[in-house]
Amino acid sequence: xKLLVVDASVGFNGSAALAARWAGHLRRRxxxxxxxxxxxxxxxxxxxxxxxxxxxxxxxxxxxxxxxxLFTTAAxxxxxxxxxxxxxxxxxxxxxxxxxxxxxxxxxxxxxWETIGALVFHDGIQPRDIFAPFLxxxxxxxxxxxxxxVDLPQPEAVPPPAEGALRVAAVGTIGxxxxxxxxxxxLVRMGDPGVTAELVGRVGDLPAEAVRAAQLLAERLxxxxxxxxxxxxxxxxxCHAVVLPSDEGIAPLAVLEAAARGLVPVLADLPAYRDVWRxxxxxxxxxxxxxxxxxWCLRILASDPDLRRRLAAxxxxxxxxxxxxxxxxxxxxxxxxxx
Amino acid sequence: MRVLFVIHELALNGAVTALxxxxxxxxxxxxxxxxxxxxxxxxxxxxxxxxxxxxAAVVARTTAAEHDVAVxxxxxxxxxxxxxVGHLPLVWWIHEGEGGVEYLVARPAMRQLLGRVDRLVFxxxxxVERVWAGLLGGLPPxxxxxxxxxVAPPVAGPAAAKAAGRVRVLCVGSIYxxxxxxxxxxxVAAxxxxxxxxxxxxxxxxQLDPAAESLIAANAxxxxxxxGLAPAAVQALYRSADIFALPSAEESxxxxxxxxAMFGVPVVLTDLDCYAGVWRHGVNALLxxxxxxxxxxxxxxxxxxxxxxxxxLAAAGRMVAERFGPARTTALFAAVLGEVVAGRQVPxxxxx
Numbered sequence: 001x002k003l004l005v006v007d008a009s010v011g012f013n014g015s016a017a018l019a020a021r022w023a024g025h026l027r028r029r030x031x032x033x034x035x036x037x038x039x040x041x042x043x044x045x046x047x048x049x050x051x052x053x054x055x056x057x058x059x060x061x062x063x064x065x066x067x068x069x070l071f072t073t074a075a076x077x078x079x080x081x082x083x084x085x086x087x088x089x090x091x092x093x094x095x096x097x098x099x100x101x102x103x104x105x106x107x108x109x110x111x112x113w114e115t116i117g118a119l120v121f122h123d124g125i126q127p128r129d130i131f132a133p134f135l136x137x138x139x140x141x142x143x144x145x146x147x148x149x150v151d152l153p154q155p156e157a158v159p160p161p162a163e164g165a166l167r168v169a170a171v172g173t174i175g176x177x178x179x180x181x182x183x184x185x186x187l188v189r190m191g192d193p194g195v196t197a198e199l200v201g202r203v204g205d206l207p208a209e210a211v212r213a214a215q216l217l218a219e220r221l222x223x224x225x226x227x228x229x230x231x232x233x234x235x236x237x238x239c240h241a242v243v244l245p246s247d248e249g250i251a252p253l254a255v256l257e258a259a260a261r262g263l264v265p266v267l268a269d270l271p272a273y274r275d276v277w278r279x280x281x282x283x284x285x286x287x288x289x290x291x292x293x294x295x296w297c298l299r300i301l302a303s304d305p306d307l308r309r310r311l312a313a314x315x316x317x318x319x320x321x322x323x324x325x326x327x328x329x330x331x332x333x334x335x336x337x338x339x
Numbered sequence: 340m341r342v343l344f345v346i347h348e349l350a351l352n353g354a355v356t357a358l359x360x361x362x363x364x365x366x367x368x369x370x371x372x373x374x375x376x377x378x379x380x381x382x383x384x385x386x387x388x389x390x391x392x393x394x395a396a397v398v399a400r401t402t403a404a405e406h407d408v409a410v411x412x413x414x415x416x417x418x419x420x421x422x423x424v425g426h427l428p429l430v431w432w433i434h435e436g437e438g439g440v441e442y443l444v445a446r447p448a449m450r451q452l453l454g455r456v457d458r459l460v461f462x463x464x465x466x467v468e469r470v471w472a473g474l475l476g477g478l479p480p481x482x483x484x485x486x487x488x489x490v491a492p493p494v495a496g497p498a499a500a501k502a503a504g505r506v507r508v509l510c511v512g513s514i515y516x517x518x519x520x521x522x523x524x525x526x527v528a529a530x531x532x533x534x535x536x537x538x539x540x541x542x543x544x545x546q547l548d549p550a551a552e553s554l555i556a557a558n559a560x561x562x563x564x565x566x567g568l569a570p571a572a573v574q575a576l577y578r579s580a581d582i583f584a585l586p587s588a589e590e591s592x593x594x595x596x597x598x599x600a601m602f603g604v605p606v607v608l609t610d611l612d613c614y615a616g617v618w619r620h621g622v623n624a625l626l627x628x629x630x631x632x633x634x635x636x637x638x639x640x641x642x643x644x645x646x647x648x649x650x651x652l653a654a655a656g657r658m659v660a661e662r663f664g665p666a667r668t669t670a671l672f673a674a675v676l677g678e679v680v681a682g683r684q685v686p687x688x689x690x691x
Contacts, residue, residue, distance in 0.1 A: 269620065279610065279620050280628045287621045292648065300637050307633050 003335075004065035004086075005035040005054070008074035008102075011173060011202060011226065012044045014253035015094045018148055018327060019071040024052025025328040034065075038078045044226055051229070067335065073099035080108045088338040090331075092120040092146070096250045096272060097130055098177065113138050117338045120144045120331070122251040125272050144334050149327030150256045152320060158262050159237050165194030166302035169239040169263065171232060171254035172246070174203045174223075179268070179289070181210025182245035186295040187220065188213045195302055196220045197243075198235050200227055236261050240308055241301050244268070247288035251276070259283075260319035264311040266297045282314035341371040342676060343406035343427070347415040349376050349397070351385040351543070351567055352513060353488075353594050354413050354434040357462075359389055360489040364669040366394035375401055375419065382543070385567075403427045408680050411456070414439040417449035420456065428679040429456040432486075436470050436591040436613050438517070443474060450474065457679045459483040460672075462592035465615030470591070486671045490597045490663040496571070498578035505537045506643045509580035509604070511573055511595040512587075513542045514564070519609075519630065521551035522586040526636040527561060528554045536561070536643055541576055543567040577602035581649065582642050587611070588629045596624075597663050600656035605649050607638045623655035 005023045009016040019035070026033040034055045037045050041058065049056050067088040070079055073095050091112070093099060103109060113119075114137040121127050127135055127143055135143065172178045180199060184206075187195060203223060206214070214221060224235060232254075236242070242258035243266045250272045255265045265283035267273060279285040284300065286293035301308050342365060349355055362372050372395040376387075390397050403409070403426035410430040411420035423429060431452065433439055443450040453459065453474060461467045464485050467475065475483055501507050508527060512518045520540050527538045538561060555562045568576070577583075583599035584607040591613050596606045600623075608618055610626040620626040625641065627634035642649050 269622075278628070279626060280631055280634045285620060287619075290621055292645070293621045296641050296645075296648075304633065304637070307637075 001031050001067060002065045003031055003033040003067045003069060004057075005033065005069045005071065006075040006078045007035055007037050007045065007049075007071045008039050008078060009037070009045060009072060010039045012048055012229070013173070014148070014251075015071045015092075016045050016048055017229070017253055018092070018094070019069070020048045020052045020054060021149075021324055022069075022328050022331050023049065023054040026332075027053050036078065039074065044228075048229060067338070069335075073102035076102065076109050076112055079112065088335075089115070089117045090120060090334060090338070091116050091118070092331075093126060093131065094122060094148075094250055096126070096248045096270075098248050100130070103134065116142065118142050118144055118334045120146050120334055122146065122148055123272055123275070125274075126250060129271070144330075146327060146330040146334065147322055148251045148253055148256065149322050149324035150253055150260055150319065152260050152323050153233070158260075158316075162238050162240060163305075165196070166192075166241065166298065167196045167198065167239045168241045168243050168266070168298065169198045169200065169236055169258060170243050171200045171236075171258065172244065172252070173201045174199060175205050176207070177246060177248060179245040179247060180243075181206045181213070182289065182291050182294055183243045184210045184213035184217060184221070185291045186298055188216050189291060189295040190299055190302070192299070192302055193220070195298065196222075198222050198224065198239060200224045200232055200235055202226045232257070233261060236263060239263055240312070241266050241298075243294075243298075245286075245288070245294060246270075256319045256322050259315035262312045262316055264301060264308055264315055266294070266301070276318060280311075282311060282318045284311070340676065340680060341373070341405065341407045343373045343375055343401065343409040344395075344412055345375045345409060345416045345419045345423075346412040347377065347419075348379055348383040349374075349385065349387045349390065350379075350383045355386050357434065357488045357594060358412050358432075359386055359393065360491065360665075361669070361672055362390060362395050363393045364489065364665060365673070368669075368673070370673075372396070373398055373401060373406065375399070382567075408676055410460075410676075414442050414449075417443070417446070417452050421449070421452050424452070424455050428682070430458045430460055430675060430679055431456045432460040433471070434462060434591050436466060436611070437589050439591070440471060440474060454478060458675055460486050460675060462486065462488050463613055463615075463617060465611075465617065466591050466613045469612035469615055484671075484675055486675065487663045487668050488592055488594045488597065489665050489668040490594060490601055490660055491665060493577070493602045494574065496578065497575055499539075499572070499575040501579050502537060505535050506581045507579055508536060508538045508582045508584055508639060509541065509576055509599065510539070510584050510586075511541045511576070511599070512585060512593070513545055513567070514540060514547055515545040516548070517587060517589055518542075519586045519588050521548045522630060522632050522635055523584050524551040524554050524562065525632045526584075526586075526639055528558055529632065529636040530640060530643070532558075534640075534643065536639070537563065539563045539565070539576060539580070541565055541568050541573060573598075574602070577604060580604045582607060582639065584635070584639070585609075586627075586629070586635055590614075592617070597660045600653075600660035601663075603653045603657055605642055605652035606656055607635065607642070617659060623652060623659050625652065 007019045023033045036057045068086045070091040241264040268288035269285040277283045284297040374397045378399045409427045583604045606624045609629045618624040625638040
């Protein structure tokens with residue numbers, strides 16, 4: 001079997017992590033898997049695939065695959081324009097509402113919903129509440145739910161919860177979509193000079209108010225930029241909480257990875273999180289864009305080490321439900337079902 | 340139309356209060372209402388005179404021929420309602436949450452009634468979809484309706500007296516283990532002696548755990564337990580309250596938080612499934628897991644220290660409560676009764 005992964009990610013993100021992990025897993029099983037990276041052919045994404053032992057093909061696909069696996073809605077463009085119609089196809093959609101933008105073009109994409117061999121979502125909310133209008137021509141037996149998976153560290157590899165003042169981490173491209181600006185403004189609002197933040201990810205646009213907040217916080221922030229995959233756990237190791245104020249998203253991998261290392265998730269309250277993240281049980285939630293409530297969440301964690309420890313333990317237990325091996329095994333089953 | 344309501348008691352509680360509100364609305368619209376209740380006395384008959392004043396007949400026995408439709412109130416009406424199957428169009432107005440599900444799971448004969456009545460009425464979508472779904476799966480589509488509890492708009496009046504400079508936390512509801520008022524008492528105590536707060540627990544004192552009793556004794560100036568109160572006195576408490584809290588372990592769609600919200604009081608609740616689609620953490624309420632005293636204390640602290648958050652949640656809560664106003668709820672109830680009587684779902688003896 002020849003399998004081509006079309007990963008339309010821009011830079012390293014959760015989709016890329018899952019795609020590369022699964023492609024590497026398939027190669028270890030003896031399947032001839034390769035990847036094409038139409039939106040980031042020579043950037044950090046390539047290194048992720050190479051590290052998994054997956055060959056990365058140039059922008060003009062030369063492999064004649066019998067199976068194509070598309071990752072993210074943006075990959076549909078490559079499928080329609082370059083790959084043609086392979087015998088077998090899988091489309092994993094990690095996107096939420098933002099993914100709908102990619103579906104406006106190009107022409108011919110409508111047929112994909114009808115002809116795709118297997119459509120994979122992470123959560124029932126996606127096919128029901130977001131992509132339902134596109135699924136009218138998709139056979140129901142071709143729609144699958146495969147939760148994401150992350151590498152779970154061995155218990156002895158997880159350092160004990162750090163003592164001292166609250167230190168939080170934010171992992172992901174820094175910009176309007178993930179709303180890290182809310183975190184910066186919340187830190188200013190807290191007024192606690194001991195609280196610090198580690199920000200991992202390429203720095204994009206931030207609103208002026210967030211830039212001013214960053215200037216005020218100066219020494220309390222560390223911007224790490226985009227880090228190699230293996231370097232993120234080192235940053236997380238000294239942190240108590242992972243903050244993701246994003247107002248859009250489905251099953252963010254960075255949160256699961258941080259939770260697996262004993263960090264308390266502090267998240268915007270999104271419908272897609274409902275079956276995984278519950279306020280006061282394994283995380284703290286605030287309404288999207290509500291900076292004062294986010295500041296309260298941080299203050300609670302800063303002031304209450306017992307609650308912090310309890311939530312961290314619960315978050316770790318939650319993350320343990322999502323091992324990468326399960327993701328790969330379930331994707332294998334989907335692929336096997338293609339016939 | 341002649342409507343027969345069947346209920347097992349006329350005590351001062353949420354289900355009976357909700358019934359009384361509907362009875363008032365129906366009689367005001369010219370509907371002939373009869374309430375069939377056992378010949379109870381004392382606390383179990385506390386609202387009997389209110390039903391009579393609302394224009395309803397209160398009887399201990401009746402015949403089906405005297406009515407056009409029967410409405411069983413609460414799961415405890417099952418036995419009486421079952422005797423009317425095949426004789427009258429039937430509506431079962433279920434107020435209970437998980438406790439009601441457990442009650443019927445343990446009583447298969449009564450559970451069959453779910454499939455024999457013409458319409459099931461629940462107080463909230465979350466109650467249907469997350470609490471009762473397991474027992475409703477085999478029923479035809481459209482059998483279950485959601486009719487929110489009727490919450491009257493606030494009336495002007497005096498506020499209950501309170502100590503100056505203190506934030507008043509109010510809880511309304513009979514005091515017993517299911518409502519977990521002990522958690523609220525522990526949370527208020529955990530705020531420390533310097534916190535400018537007092538706590539009023541209005542409701543009949545049925546059972547309170549010894550730890551909570553001890554905390555009350557040790558902080559006597561902070562806790563006030565006035566017992567069960569008439570509606571006017573409860574309204575005076577709502578007017579005086581700064582925060583409303585109900586730490587229940589189980590509910591269906593309690594009226595007290597909606598009443599408090601109608602009076603502009605921000606609410607602190609447990610994150611029960613029945614609240615889905617109504618109360619949302621940080622949006623129109625503060626929620627915490629059941630029995631999590633630590634987080635309940637944080638919710639109180641947030642509201643005590645932040646008048647801005649209090650005002651925002653109060654405004655958002657008021658908008659929630661207005662969805663439960665009389666006009667919509669009364670119209671929905673009348674529509675269900677009208678549909679059932681018009682034979683859109685004809686009763687069939689022994690069906691299901």
